[in-house]
Amino acid sequence: MTTYVITVPGTFVRSVSxxxxxxxxxxxxxxxxxxxxxxxxxxLSLLTVEExxxxxxxxxVEAADRASAESEAVGLVSKALRDSGxxxxxxxxxxxxxxxxxxxx
Numbered sequence: 001m002t003t004y005v006i007t008v009p010g011t012f013v014r015s016v017s018x019x020x021x022x023x024x025x026x027x028x029x030x031x032x033x034x035x036x037x038x039x040x041x042x043x044l045s046l047l048t049v050e051e052x053x054x055x056x057x058x059x060x061v062e063a064a065d066r067a068s069a070e071s072e073a074v075g076l077v078s079k080a081l082r083d084s085g086x087x088x089x090x091x092x093x094x095x096x097x098x099x100x101x102x103x104x105x
Contacts, residue, residue, distance in 0.1 A: 005059070012049070
């Protein structure tokens with residue numbers, strides 16, 4: 001298995017309060033990329049929200065390959081958003097991107 005850091009972009013189509021943002025971060029915290037060498041050295045934030053509602057969630061995923069890692073990351077971010085009260089249409093997600101790979105050979 002390989003550890004991937006995946007960035008999942010999206011857009012909040014309605015405003016997101018500090019409390020909602022904190023709730024999303026709490027739900028994603030077990031997958032915080034700060035637990036990886038890459039996340040620590042690059043000081044990756046778990047959730048970044050920009051003006052206009054665009055956001056990026058960066059999470060750590062263990063998977064056999066890139067496609068599986070990206071799919072799992074989208075599922076985890078989607079679940080965190082839903083569990084925090086955001087319907088799919090309230091925070092559509094974009095294409096996930098591999099931010100880093102940490103494999104042991």
